[in-house]
Each structure stands twice: as C-alpha cells, then as structure tokens.
Amino acid sequence: MKARSLLIACLSASFLLSCGSPSNSRSNDQQASGQSNPFPAGSEFVYISAPAAAQVYGFHIDTSSGALTPVPGSPIAGPIGIRGRMFLSTDQRALISVGEGEPSIKYSINTSDGSLTRVQAISFSDNLSDFAVVAIDAGAQFMYAIDQYKTADAHLLGVRISDGSSISGLGMNVQHVVSNPDQHTLYLDGKAFDIDSNTGALSPSTISDLPTNTGQLTSDGLTLVHQDEGFSETPAHIYHRSSITSPFSEVPGSPIKTPGSETFGWYLEPSGKFVYLWNFDMQWYGYRLDTLQPVNTDPFPDFAVVDNTGKFGVQTEFDGTLLVQHFDSTTGVFGSTISSYSVPPLSNVRFIVGGN
Numbered sequence: 001m002k003a004r005s006l007l008i009a010c011l012s013a014s015f016l017l018s019c020g021s022p023s024n025s026r027s028n029d030q031q032a033s034g035q036s037n038p039f040p041a042g043s044e045f046v047y048i049s050a051p052a053a054a055q056v057y058g059f060h061i062d063t064s065s066g067a068l069t070p071v072p073g074s075p076i077a078g079p080i081g082i083r084g085r086m087f088l089s090t091d092q093r094a095l096i097s098v099g100e101g102e103p104s105i106k107y108s109i110n111t112s113d114g115s116l117t118r119v120q121a122i123s124f125s126d127n128l129s130d131f132a133v134v135a136i137d138a139g140a141q142f143m144y145a146i147d148q149y150k151t152a153d154a155h156l157l158g159v160r161i162s163d164g165s166s167i168s169g170l171g172m173n174v175q176h177v178v179s180n181p182d183q184h185t186l187y188l189d190g191k192a193f194d195i196d197s198n199t200g201a202l203s204p205s206t207i208s209d210l211p212t213n214t215g216q217l218t219s220d221g222l223t224l225v226h227q228d229e230g231f232s233e234t235p236a237h238i239y240h241r242s243s244i245t246s247p248f249s250e251v252p253g254s255p256i257k258t259p260g261s262e263t264f265g266w267y268l269e270p271s272g273k274f275v276y277l278w279n280f281d282m283q284w285y286g287y288r289l290d291t292l293q294p295v296n297t298d299p300f301p302d303f304a305v306v307d308n309t310g311k312f313g314v315q316t317e318f319d320g321t322l323l324v325q326h327f328d329s330t331t332g333v334f335g336s337t338i339s340s341y342s343v344p345p346l347s348n349v350r351f352i353v354g355g356n
Contacts, residue, residue, distance in 0.1 A: 039354030045114035174302030308355035
C-alpha cells in the first residue's frame with residue numbers, strides 16, 4: 001500500500017519538512033512566478049525516486065491517453081537510501097536527489113524528452129541520525145539543511161552546490177523549515193527570510209510569517225495546510241492570507257476532522273483546489289480547500305499525485321507498481337486505472353512537470 005511507503009518515506013522527518021505531501025509538481029508554482037513552461041506543448045514527465053535500488057526513474061505521460069513510456073536513459077543511477085527525497089528547481093531544469101549517508105546528485109532535465117543527465121555529486125546529504133537537507137533555492141544553486149535536528153542545538157547550514165562552499169551568515173537555531181513555493185523565501189520556525197540569489201544568504205522578508213512552525217503552502221503561497229507533528233491523531237488546520245504580505249488567519253470550518261480516527265497525514269493537490277487527509281484507519285478523505293467540504297462520502301483506499309493537466313492521478317504501490325488513473329479536476333475524485341508500469345518496491349512519485 002502507498003500508505004506504508006509514505007510512512008517510511010516521509011514521517012521519519014515530519015518535524016523538519018512539509019512531509020504530509022510526498023511530492024510536489026512545480027508547474028503551477030512556475031506559472032505563479034511568471035516564468036514560462038519550458039516543455040513542449042502536451043509533453044509531461046513524471047520523476048520517481050527508488051532509493052532502495054539507488055535509481056531515479058523518469059516517464060513520459062501521454063496527456064491524451066495517460067499511457068506511460070520511459071524517458072531515454074531511464075532509470076538513471078541515484079543515491080541509495082530510505083526516503084528518496086528530491087528537490088526541483090523553479091524553472092524545472094534541474095533535479096536534486098538527496099543522498100542518505102552518501103553524496104546527493106544533481107541532474108539536468110532535457111526539456112524536449114524529459115531525460116536526465118547527471119551534473120555532479122554534492123557532498124551535502126542526509127544523515128538519518130542528526131542531519132537533514134530541508135530546502136534548495138529557486139535556481140538550484142544552494143542547499144540548506146538542519147544539523148543536530150534531534151537536539152536543542154539544531155541549527156541551519158547551507159552550501160553553494162557548485163563548489164560545496166558554506167553559505168555565510170547561517171547557523172541560527174531552528175527546528176522547522178518551510179519553503180515558499182517559488183523557492184525565494186524560507187520560513188524558519190515560521191519566520192520569513194528571503195534567499196539572496198547570488199550568495200544564498202538569508203535576510204528578513206517582507207512576506208508575512210506563518211501562523212505555525214510547519215505546513216505546506218499552495219502554489220500561490222496564500223493558503224497553508226498545517227497539522228501537528230508525530231504519530232498523534234490530530235485535525236488539519238487551514239489558514240489563508242489575502243496577499244503574501246498580509247497576515248494569515250484560520251479559515252471558517254477549520255480544523256478538518258476526518259470520519260473515524262483523526263488525521264495522520266495529508267496530500268495537497270497542486271492546483272490548490274483539493275486536500276486529501278489520511279487517518280489512522282489508513283483511509284484518505286478529500287476536501288475542497290475553498291469550502292472544506294468533502295469531495296466524496298466514501299474514503300479513497302489510496303491516493304495518487306495529480307498531474308498538471310488535472311486529468312490523471314499517478315501513484316506507486318508498495319510492491320513496485322506505477323499506476324496512472326483517471327482524476328476529475330472538477331470534483332476531486334480519483335477513478336479507474338488507465339495504465340501501469342513496473343518499478344522497484346518502495347518507489348515514490350516525486351515530481352510531475354510539463355503538461356500544459
């Protein structure tokens with residue numbers, strides 16, 4: 001089941017990252033920042049981490065039929081690990097696969113065919129005991145991590161990717177880092193800091209702070225999904241701000257409590273229309289973010305990452321099956337399976353790019 005894969009891949013670092021969502025498409029974030037889509041019309045690609053097999057997979061999705069085709073050179077060697085986390089540059093031309101106990105790897109993305117080319121190894125990676133990479137900047141020039149994250153001395157470090165040199169001015173104590181969707185701003189324990197695109201240094205931002213230490217923002221940066229950390233049963237809180245400089249306030253109807261046991265995790269669909277909550281009964285319930293009303297009376301047995309066309313859901317089963325299924329972007333309801341492909345067990349869909 002995907003639930004078990006999500007548990008392994010995400011909750012081990014849930015207090016550091018916005019891990020309720022195992023993956024994020026950056027296509028909508030790119031549109032929000034005013035950048036053009038670099039992929040040919042109708043081209044859409046999905047990238048999957050398979051850390052136990054030390055591989056990264058790329059597939060082309062036919063935006064008419066939902067059929068899957070491996071991109072040239074897929075799979076490509078990646079770092080080995082457990083969680084298999086990835087970061088994508090805002091222009092969607094660079095992908096970083098985070099190593100765990102070994103170097104991370106930066107790839108360039110061929111925007112014509114979706115193939116990946118290894119650019120370099122980066123000596124900046126997760127250590128499952130006390131060090132976790134938490135963010136990159138928009139241009140994939142800098143990486144940020146929390147060192148000693150299990151202690152009161154947890155602090156922020158960063159490097160320039162090209163040469164591994166340290167970013168000056170960091171070292172501040174921090175337990176939680178959230179990245180604004182445009183990757184120009186980091187929230188350190190809820191406080192907003194802008195990233196200097198030349199040096200990677202941080203400075204206080206004019207963007208309003210978060211109302212909590214953790215969460216995930218919609219692509220426009222205006223709505224925040226937050227849930228308390230750990231393995232306790234807690235509802236999901238939804239906050240909104242009218243502009244990026246306005247303060248957040250909790251929306252009417254928040255928090256959301258799922259039927260049966262309460263919420264354990266979430267997936268925020270990339271258009272920002274729907275959020276899917278996972279409860280302790282291992283069931284997924286969908287809600288409209290504008291009304292917080294359920295999209296379906298019955299739970300979903302699993303969830304899928306929604307593609308950028310809003311027509312498909314893509315998921316990896318625990319046993320190593322990649323599935324494409326129908327998705328109704330009007331109702332938020334997932335449907336029947338369209339196509340499938342074999343991938344290694346414990347693989348995770350990380351990014352879907354293009355498709356516009």
